[in-house]
Amino acid sequence: MSTSPLTGDPTHDPSDDQTGRVVIQPNGRPRPLSPHLQTWRWHVTMTASILFRVTIGAASVGAIFVLVWLAALASGPEAYGQFLACAGSVLGLLIGFGLTVVLVSFLLNGGRHLFNDLGRGLDLKTANLLSNIAVWGPIPLAVLFWIGLFATGRVSL
Amino acid sequence: MSGAAKFKNGVKISERHGAREWLTEKIALAILMPLGVWGAISAYSLTGAGYEATAAWFGNALNAVLLAVAAVVFFLFASLAWKVIIEDYIHKPGTRTALVWLTNLICLVLAAASVFFIVRLALGSAPLPAGV
Numbered sequence: 493m494s495t496s497p498l499t500g501d502p503t504h505d506p507s508d509d510q511t512g513r514v515v516i517q518p519n520g521r522p523r524p525l526s527p528h529l530q531t532w533r534w535h536v537t538m539t540a541s542i543l544f545r546v547t548i549g550a551a552s553v554g555a556i557f558v559l560v561w562l563a564a565l566a567s568g569p570e571a572y573g574q575f576l577a578c579a580g581s582v583l584g585l586l587i588g589f590g591l592t593v594v595l596v597s598f599l600l601n602g603g604r605h606l607f608n609d610l611g612r613g614l615d616l617k618t619a620n621l622l623s624n625i626a627v628w629g630p631i632p633l634a635v636l637f638w639i640g641l642f643a644t645g646r647v648s649l
Numbered sequence: 650m651s652g653a654a655k656f657k658n659g660v661k662i663s664e665r666h667g668a669r670e671w672l673t674e675k676i677a678l679a680i681l682m683p684l685g686v687w688g689a690i691s692a693y694s695l696t697g698a699g700y701e702a703t704a705a706w707f708g709n710a711l712n713a714v715l716l717a718v719a720a721v722v723f724f725l726f727a728s729l730a731w732k733v734i735i736e737d738y739i740h741k742p743g744t745r746t747a748l749v750w751l752t753n754l755i756c757l758v759l760a761a762a763s764v765f766f767i768v769r770l771a772l773g774s775a776p777l778p779a780g781v
Binding site: 569571 | 679682686699731742774776
């Protein structure tokens with residue numbers, strides 16, 4: 493028999509728990525969640541895992557920027573000219589750089605995730621290597637991308 | 650997730666479709682990998698291009714089809730990924746279900762809007778708002 497409190501228990505009703513420490517089982521009984529981040533010593537694989545979620549969130553916002561680009565282009569030369577003026581401003585370029593980081597991060601971290609999903613690369617050494625690439629790789633690659641854009645005159649300040 | 654569990658051949662239905670959802674998410678992510686590399690290359694080549702050159706890029710059916718596929722698969726992936734994230738952090742059943750449906754709806758609308766614009770650009774339709 494479980495001794496955990498039932499829903500409706502006035503002393504500590506867990507049904508409206510928003511702290512994430514308690515989860516309601518399908519049979520209606522509350523169950524504490526297993527220990528989470530605060531319990532474990534920091535490891536780069538954790539950073540990679542968390543960053544992938546952050547990346548998906550950022551990529552969702554990035555997709556909206558792509559949609560704005562499509563909408564501007566579909567609205568003719570005048571609207572597209574206004575869009576290009578915004579994109580070419582300092583803020584626009586910063587957003588562009590951010591989107592590049594997000595795209596590279598999505599590819600590297602997504603690749604790591606898929607590789608691990610196949611049951612490969614889960615030994616400590618490989619997992620660390622893949623996670624480090626996924627965490628740190630996007631910055632130099634995005635910088636390289638933008639050095640290329642500036643060097644070939646596609647973008648200028 | 651309330652109510653009696655439904656069974657099929659002695660296995661809970663929820664335990665059956667969970668694996669398919671996971672697999673769908675992985676397949677979508679796998680499709681997005683090469684499309685993402687192509688997207689980065691395309692973004693690089695289109696940066697600094699004007700209206701004419703960018704519109705001409707959409708005139709190439711391959712570009713339009715790849716971009717439309719990328720948009721649809723991305724928003725499919727995003728809806729599944731957001732579902733997982735929401736299910737992890739929102740524990741109130743009503744709020745959780747509402748948020749999952751809301752993100753699904755947003756992803757559907759964004760995917761439909763993307764395809765709408767891409768098709769118009771690929772066909773060289775008149776600039777929006779057209780026919781006013």
